[in-house]
Amino acid sequence: MRTLNPAREQAILDAVQDLLTEVGYDRMSIDEVARRARASKATIYRRWTGKAAMVAALLHQLALDYPPLPDTGTLRGDLVAGLTTFCGVVRRKHALVAGLTTAIRTDPDLGRLLGDRIVDPGFAEARRLVERARARGEPVGDVDPATLLEVCEALVWHRLLLTGEPLDEDFVARTVDHIVLPLLRR
Amino acid sequence: MRTLNPAREQAILDAVQDLLTEVGYDRMSIDEVARRARASKATIYRRWTGKAAMVAALLHQLALDYPPLPDTGTLRGDLVAGLTTFCGVVRRKHALVAGLTTAIRTDPDLGRLLGDRIVDPGFAEARRLVERARARGEPVGDVDPATLLEVCEALVWHRLLLTGEPLDEDFVARTVDHIVLPLLRR
Numbered sequence: 001m002r003t004l005n006p007a008r009e010q011a012i013l014d015a016v017q018d019l020l021t022e023v024g025y026d027r028m029s030i031d032e033v034a035r036r037a038r039a040s041k042a043t044i045y046r047r048w049t050g051k052a053a054m055v056a057a058l059l060h061q062l063a064l065d066y067p068p069l070p071d072t073g074t075l076r077g078d079l080v081a082g083l084t085t086f087c088g089v090v091r092r093k094h095a096l097v098a099g100l101t102t103a104i105r106t107d108p109d110l111g112r113l114l115g116d117r118i119v120d121p122g123f124a125e126a127r128r129l130v131e132r133a134r135a136r137g138e139p140v141g142d143v144d145p146a147t148l149l150e151v152c153e154a155l156v157w158h159r160l161l162l163t164g165e166p167l168d169e170d171f172v173a174r175t176v177d178h179i180v181l182p183l184l185r186r
Numbered sequence: 187m188r189t190l191n192p193a194r195e196q197a198i199l200d201a202v203q204d205l206l207t208e209v210g211y212d213r214m215s216i217d218e219v220a221r222r223a224r225a226s227k228a229t230i231y232r233r234w235t236g237k238a239a240m241v242a243a244l245l246h247q248l249a250l251d252y253p254p255l256p257d258t259g260t261l262r263g264d265l266v267a268g269l270t271t272f273c274g275v276v277r278r279k280h281a282l283v284a285g286l287t288t289a290i291r292t293d294p295d296l297g298r299l300l301g302d303r304i305v306d307p308g309f310a311e312a313r314r315l316v317e318r319a320r321a322r323g324e325p326v327g328d329v330d331p332a333t334l335l336e337v338c339e340a341l342v343w344h345r346l347l348l349t350g351e352p353l354d355e356d357f358v359a360r361t362v363d364h365i366v367l368p369l370l371r372r
Contacts, residue, residue, distance in 0.1 A: 183368055
């Protein structure tokens with residue numbers, strides 16, 4: 001696996017992102033990626049082993065887009081900030097992730113890569129946030145942060161893909177106050 | 187709006203269901219429904235005003251498919267039974283609902299019909315289940331059943347559409363014990 005010059009690599013990853021959004025993973029071809037990025041297939045294969053590896057690189061880059069969560073001084077403030085950030089990222093990237101949904105379920109490599117690059121860092125962030133609250137002396141039970149993160153992710157995607165209800169401040173506040181905090185504090 | 191003989195009506199609704207599953211709401215045409223059901227378009231338009239009305243009739247029929255939830259004698263038992271039933275229905279019908287997702291978000295009539303036929307009866311059932319627990323003297327707080335139902339639905343769809351994790355007994359038990367019961371009892 002060789003490196004490419006950064007502008008060249010970015011052009012290829014941009015083409016991958018556009019194609020995932022437009023046609024989805026299954027119908028994305030390396031030929032079309034090459035055409036759009038004005039790169040040769042040989043160049044692409046020198047850098048990546050195939051579609052899954054290219055998507056993994058893109059996901060890694062998107063994961064770096066998450067701004068680090070602020071320490072607001074209260075658990076509620078941290079949760080509101082975290083969920084607001086997550087809603088923003090999902091809103092901007094949901095066409096991309098929607099294009100990956102079938103592939104996530106059918107391609108074990110891609111599912112594992114998504115877990116490593118996106119899901120696990122999210123768990124780590126959730127755990128940090130809970131530890132910070134404990135260190136401040138806020139009452140926190142021994143709930144699994146992974147469970148809370150699954151609930152939040154599920155609620156966000158449910159709105160975005162199924163009900164179309166807005167991912168606004170009211171949604172964030174209700175989710176934090178009626179679901180996440182009660183589960184954290186029990 | 188006239189009635190049709192039941193077999194004829196069923197053949198048309200079956201064609202609607204198949205087409206929704208295969209091509210989705212946006213690409214489903216009345217012409218193709220008519221062809222598959224061996225009915226004339228005139229027959230269809232005598233019975234329904236258009237695509238949204240046909241889908242509403244189908245959804246109404248699917249809602250009647252839900253078996254009534256048993257009274258198991260405990261809140262936990264009722265919740266496990268309810269969530270197990272819901273997982274089963276969603277697993278069987280998810281290709282159909284996936285075919286409706288874009289339309290649900292873009293066609294306000296369809297969204298409203300789905301609410302009336304599927305979502306509202308679900309809320310009513312959830313409220314009954316909670317009232318039964320209260321009447322038995324089980325400790326139940328004043329949480330909104332709609333919130334709990336949204337959490338359960340979101341978790342189920344998240345697994346089905348995004349993560350591909352199984353909707354099995356373990357999922358039902360964990361969801362009931364770690365999320366729904368703690369929220370109900372706070």
